Amino acid sequence: MSARGRPEAWPARKPRVLLVDDQPMQLQVLYRTLAGDYQLFMATHGEQAVQVALEQLPDLILLDVVMEGMDGFAVLQRLRAQPQTASIPVIFVTAHSDHDIESRSLDAGAVDFIIKPINPAVVRARVRTHLTLKFQSDLLRSLAFIDGLTGVANRRQFDERLALEWARAQRHSAALSLLLVDVDFFKAYNDRYGHQAGDDALRRVAACLSEQMRRATDLVARYGGEEFACLLPDTDGHAALALAQRIVEAVPLMAIAHLGNPVAPVLSVSVGAATRCGAAQPGWSSAALLGLADAQLYQAKHLGRARACAAVLESPGVSSN
Known part of the structure; x- marks a missing residue:
């Protein structure tokens, strides 16, 4: 239990709770x-509840x-069908008490069932219980999504976030x-300085990217080996290229000696950037965006x-630099 009386797993912010009932x-x-x-957020009908849940992503x-x-069952079915809301715990509240x-x-x-007319003390206790369970689950989930070497997100978390952000960008034409x-000539670095030094270099690159x-x-993830990925929601092509150039300039400033690098005597990186913007086009997919970034790398x-190097996703097999 924290000093403020909140369970340790709870975030510092206030938990977000959506209340749905067609009776004001x-x-x-x-x-x-x-x-x-x-x-607290409120909705007075099912369609509004789904919309608010997608926009606000409540904790409960x-x-x-x-x-x-x-009705509530149809709302829950819609929520479970959306990756953004599928794991949000739902407590049903109803006047029907039959089994x-x-x-x-x-x-x-x-996750639970509350009978009307509600008992305020019972409601508060059950909300607190299910929020605690939710935040504990989130904490365990986050630990499973961290790269053990660098401390940034791992490939699994990146893949899930890419799917979520792609769906959101498609929905809002964002x-x-x-x-x-990619760290330049990293095999040569390991061969010259040893794998322990290589691990330390990757940790420092990850920290530099996060900064x-x-x-x-924005999400920084270890994509594999000496390669990292940065996911940038609501970021257009100009801003993405500017960030990519800042990264190219920032890594050498750490002055990590790399005498096996023919480009510079210090560790350096190459960056490929890809952007989708505007309304969805036929053939667009998160895989196409990833493939475009890889081509630019x-x-x-x-x-x-x-x-x-950077490009903007236009249509299958076509990009603009």
């Missing part, structure tokens, strides 16, 4: 019960079962950029390394 009076009761401890949802139009409804609720994927960063990121939404190496 019931919403107000829930709001008064939880106000102060949580950041209290969802009325019986609503006009889309069939309770059993159906749990079978549908709800920009999304990706950098692939170049400007926003919490190859181009940077072909032109002499220690440089950045």
